[in-house]
Amino acid sequence: MTDRGASRVRGYRERVSLAVFMVMMLCGVLAPRVCGASATLACLWDYDTLQMEAKGLPGIAEILTGRIERNPPRYYEMRLERVEREIAADTSRLDLYDDAGVACDRIGRSDEAIEWMAKKREVLDGLDANREDVREHEYRYHANLGTFHAHRWLRAGARRDDLGDLKAGEREISRAIEINPEAHFGREKYQLAAIRWLMELPAPGEFPQPVFLQSLTEADGTDAFLVRGRWTKDQIEDAIRGISGLMVLGNAWESVDMTWALGACLDAHGDASLAYLAKLRVRDLIADGKSSFHLDFDPDLPMHSSIGFGGELMETYTSEIDAYFARARAAAAEWTAGRDSYMEARFAQLEHPDSSSTFWDGWGDEPKAPEMPNVAVERPEQVIRQFVARAVVGVVIVVVIVVVVLVLRSR
Numbered sequence: 001m002t003d004r005g006a007s008r009v010r011g012y013r014e015r016v017s018l019a020v021f022m023v024m025m026l027c028g029v030l031a032p033r034v035c036g037a038s039a040t041l042a043c044l045w046d047y048d049t050l051q052m053e054a055k056g057l058p059g060i061a062e063i064l065t066g067r068i069e070r071n072p073p074r075y076y077e078m079r080l081e082r083v084e085r086e087i088a089a090d091t092s093r094l095d096l097y098d099d100a101g102v103a104c105d106r107i108g109r110s111d112e113a114i115e116w117m118a119k120k121r122e123v124l125d126g127l128d129a130n131r132e133d134v135r136e137h138e139y140r141y142h143a144n145l146g147t148f149h150a151h152r153w154l155r156a157g158a159r160r161d162d163l164g165d166l167k168a169g170e171r172e173i174s175r176a177i178e179i180n181p182e183a184h185f186g187r188e189k190y191q192l193a194a195i196r197w198l199m200e201l202p203a204p205g206e207f208p209q210p211v212f213l214q215s216l217t218e219a220d221g222t223d224a225f226l227v228r229g230r231w232t233k234d235q236i237e238d239a240i241r242g243i244s245g246l247m248v249l250g251n252a253w254e255s256v257d258m259t260w261a262l263g264a265c266l267d268a269h270g271d272a273s274l275a276y277l278a279k280l281r282v283r284d285l286i287a288d289g290k291s292s293f294h295l296d297f298d299p300d301l302p303m304h305s306s307i308g309f310g311g312e313l314m315e316t317y318t319s320e321i322d323a324y325f326a327r328a329r330a331a332a333a334e335w336t337a338g339r340d341s342y343m344e345a346r347f348a349q350l351e352h353p354d355s356s357s358t359f360w361d362g363w364g365d366e367p368k369a370p371e372m373p374n375v376a377v378e379r380p381e382q383v384i385r386q387f388v389a390r391a392v393v394g395v396v397i398v399v400v401i402v403v404v405v406l407v408l409r410s411r
Contacts, residue, residue, distance in 0.1 A: 047079075047099050047354065048249075058248060060240075060266070060274050061372045064259070064281045065328035068248050072340050076103040078352045094123060094137045101144050110152035117145040139179040143188065146172030150195055163199055170195045187242040187249075239265045256285050256292045273321055273373070280325045320373040327370045334367055 048071075058068055080103040083096045097120035104113040120141055127134045150169035153159075173192045181189070243262045247253040263278025342363050346352075353359045 047095070048102075060244065060262075060271075061277060061328070062332075062369060063244055063247050063253060064262070064274070064277045065325065065369070066253060066332040067328070067335060067369050068253060069339075070336065071106075072343060073107050074347050075343060075352070076106045078347060079103045079354055082352070082354060092123060094120060094133075097123070098137075098140050098144055101148065105144075105148055105151055108155065110148055110155055113148040114145065114152070117141060117148065135179065139176050139183065142172045142176035142179065143183070146170070146174075146176060146195075147191075150191075158198075166195060166199055170199060187245040190239070190242045190246065233269070236265055236269045240269065254285060254290060256282055256290050259285060273317070276318060276321055277325060277372075280322065284325075284329070317373070324370060324373050328372075331367045331369055335365075335369075338366065339363070 062068060080100055083100045083103070086093060087096050087100065097116050101113040101116035101120075104110070104116060120137075124134065124137060124141060129135070129138070146169040148169075149165040149172065153163070153165035153169065156162075156165070170192065173188060173195060176183075177188050177192060240262065243258060243265065247255075247258060247262070252258045259278055259281045263275045263282065266278060267275035346356075346359055351359055
């Protein structure tokens with residue numbers, strides 16, 4: 001291999017490895033160093049989680065342009081009021097403790113969220129641990145409690161001299177994964193890796209990839225494929241699914257690092273147009289004042305603001321996606337504002353989706369999302385493989401023709 005070819009291979013491997021490093025931040029572990037970073041390690045279990053898993057995740061384009069369901073604070077306040085009444089009437093309803101805890105966490109009341117899990121623990125301890133439904137609620141208990149502790153650490157300023165809540169979060173999430181490793185769109189292993197990386201955050205200037213990769217390997221129980229830099233299609237798709245789940249079910253869709261990670265994985269998967277869309281979203285977030293948890297974060301660094309995702313796209317195609325992104329973001333903002341206004345009007349009438357089957361009957365789901373441009377781009381290595389394959393076929397045909405001619409002449 002020439003020096004130029006080796007350099008290109010190394011560059012590609014480094015880009016994929018760096019994508020893995022950024023996945024450690026994909027869980028929204030983006031507490032602001034100064035301001036503007038999203039502070040969420042959302043991996044929560046409540047009624048809304050079940051509804052989302054029944055429907056399935058929205059598409060990648062919708063996620064990157066912000067057309068995902070996010071509810072106003074009053075939504076959770078009303079749910080909490082209802083749940084408190086129902087628990088008072090029947091303390092055995094395990095699902096209600098999850099709803100109450102998540103509602104408190106969503107509106108920033110971490111202490112109360114943790115208290116609700118303590119109440120659930122009291123009920124669980126009186127039940128048969130071998131029952132299937134009890135085992136499921138054991139999983140939810142640990143998943144929620146771990147997330148609540150991690151969120152409380154972030155909201156308290158992410159102090160390096162007090163890792164108590166973060167360590168508690170790591171312990172509880174580990175236990176949740178032991179009970180149910182495939183829940184939550186497969187995203188909890190990334191959440192756990194992020195927590196472990198935060199617990200051993202390296203000094204500025206020190207690339208933290210090995211710490212994260214070790215944490216991720218320990219979290220999912222697989223071999224060190226990430227350390228070796230050898231991704232399979234299934235492994236990349238698993239990362240895409242996990243990141244997408246975190247972005248939809250938390251506030252991490254506003255995270256520079258998570259969006260970067262999703263773009264890197266899409267790029268490694270060969271989805272150049274979607275990867276370029278992620279690049280536009282990263283720039284959008286940085287321009288909006290969002291930051292990163294990375295100690296060396298600099299908006300001028302290529303690894304954050306000038307990432308090369310979708311590099312194989314021609315200028316004509318990038319122009320199409322640029323225009324689409326602007327339209328889709330505007331439509332998503334209008335859609336979100338309209339949805340919030342609709343919900344607030346129904347709340348004023350004491351209606352809530354939890355208790356009203358007709359709550360959404362008047363919602364028109366407008367404006368509709370614009371269609372993503374259909375841009376199919378082949379990578380250089382794909383073009384080379386196709387050229388070689390065609391060349392081989394051509395050579396075979398020529399050889400056959402020559403053989404036939406020689407045979408005919410010999411007669």
